[in-house]
Amino acid sequence: MTEPSETSSGYWYGQDDRGIRAVDVLNGLRRYRQSEQAMRRRTRESMRMGETDLLALQYLLRATKGPNPVGPRDLANYLGISSASTTVLIDRLVRSGHLERHPHPTDRRALTLSTTATTDTEVRATLGRMHSRMLAATEELSADEMRAVLKFLESMKEAVEIVDVHEEASGEGAPSRASSNRR
Template sequence: MAMGENELLALRYLLRQPDHSARPAELVKYLGVTSASITTMLDRLEKTGRIERLANPTDRRSIFVRATPHANEEVRETLGRMHGLMYDVAVGMSPEAQEHVVEFLRQMSDAVDGVDPVVTEETVDA
């Protein structure tokens, strides 16, 4: 798709909204970036036909941005393909390998949350 992570997240956010639109300030809050960054990102998305800027009918000082049908199709196609590939990887794993992955992810989640690791026989043997 030739998009950065924030561009994809912004499009997914817009596609989940009624009318597939939102104010730029909502994207600033959602993504945790500056309004200058949003403006630059929206310029790129508009240039590639993924969003359109619309005047706010009740306030001429503000705008809405709306994801285009092209963006909707592109995001669905890309994420659908990616999800299919991810599913194939998961299904192809042995039950033992799946258990190891689940344990790894649990430990990583605990680490991010600042939880001390749980010492078990399995972690001592490792």
């Protein structure tokens, strides 16, 4: 039997050989998530904006490169926020010089959104070197390793997207603590 690594607490999981390896992987994933959260916090502080603002800009930087115009409704749907909250968000990003509103090319009642050139430059300056390092780490993997990582990440995504329901003695389900905390 292999000894657990220093980073493997083994909590919730058995201590057999397979369990130790699985726990080490989960702990590695947890450490990555902590580092990513710290990076997001540094990025928000450096750009002087909140999490939703940064998510909106990242979405718009990707989406506006596509063939279809992106409007406030698209942004609201992506972020899962109300139209009123979206309006406040857009107003704030326009005032800060990160976002522009434009008339829709075919619907005179609608608006499209785009990031400013300054925003693109600022995001690239803030995140560009980190993205290059992440790409370099990924490029070191073999094709089989990449397939294994993709399969693992997809399985992890599916595992955390399931909302567990706790069955009470009365037979009625109530959200468990884990699923109710995700709301």
